[in-house]
Amino acid sequence: MDRPRIVFMGTPALAVPSLLACREVGEVVAVVTQPDRPKDRGQLVQPSAVKVAAEAAGLPVLQPPRLKGTDFAQTLAALRPEVTVVTAYGRILPPDVLAVPRRGSLNVHASLLPRWRGAAPLQWAIAEGDSETGVCLMQMEAGLDTGPVLAVRREAILADDTTESLSTRLGPLGGALVREELPRFLAGQLTAVPQPEAGLTLARVVDKRDGWLDFRLSARVLERRMRAFTPWPGAFTTLHGRLLKVHRARAALGAGAPGTVLSTDGGLEVACAEGSLVLLELQPEGKRRMPAGDFLRGHALAPGSRPFDDSPP
Secondary structure, eight states: OOOOEEEEEEOSGGGHHHHHHHHHHSEEEEEEOOOOEEETTTTEEEOOHHHHHHHHTTOOEEOOSOOTTSSHHHHHHTTOOSEEEEESOSSOOOHHHHTSSTTOEEEEESSOTTTTEESOHHHHHHHTTOSEEEEEEEEOOSSTTOSOEEEEEEEEOOTTOOHHHHHHHHHHHHHHHHHHHHHHHHTTOOOOBOOOSTTOOEEOOOOGGGGBOOTTSOHHHHHHHHHHTTTTTOEEEEETTEEEEEEEEEEEOOOSSTTOEEEOSSSEEEEOSSSEEEEEEEEETTSOOEEHHHHHHTSOOOTTOOOBOSSOO
């Protein structure tokens, strides 16, 4: 029996297990990923994790700078794919691209749809305190993650999960979903279930300002947001107009006016709208990361003072 011809579209490390699963299920005739981009502090141009994996496997890679209003659909049509599988590609697919494969386009989406449709489902699931998430295999439509769901796998969100740690579990979970359910889809054995409108939420794109520690929020909310926005944009505040990154913190039960220094014993404890946040590892602007104790030896922050700025830089 001929192996199904598959186009795979994805970009980050989260998508690599889905790509490898597609190789097991069928013949991957092309891997589509985002163009190489500058990353990290050195701004060196680097390929995506999916491109690295595809080239290591000897698979052809396509990196169109954009899809809409181009002849990319014709490029894919020439490959005669039976199905396209998309995992965290990073762009909305226009209707002509969606329509190319004979059996349609499927998305491996990292949430329990219809909760957290959109660009950053892992980040917002953690930030909003969800107890679980998962991956859905869904049929793609022109709308943003609106298509019917074919199969689901669930995963608990742990109390110390960051977006990075949760991603390392959801990537393989998505791969297993593709490996187990894509053959069933191609055999006509899966039933597509329309998404309910109840419980619909949108996971908007994360902005750099989302990393700002607004002490007018509760300590529990800030602690979740720190984990959600690790590794990017990270957590930060401003101290007398200077950027101060916060790499590690914990919620506590202190009380006071938001932004007030409560204690400098065992960390820099700052009052929040409810509870307090103990800052444990800090990085002043232009300096290295350091324990809060080292930072405080060079910065006299007295309990009762309010040294933090009221708005993000």
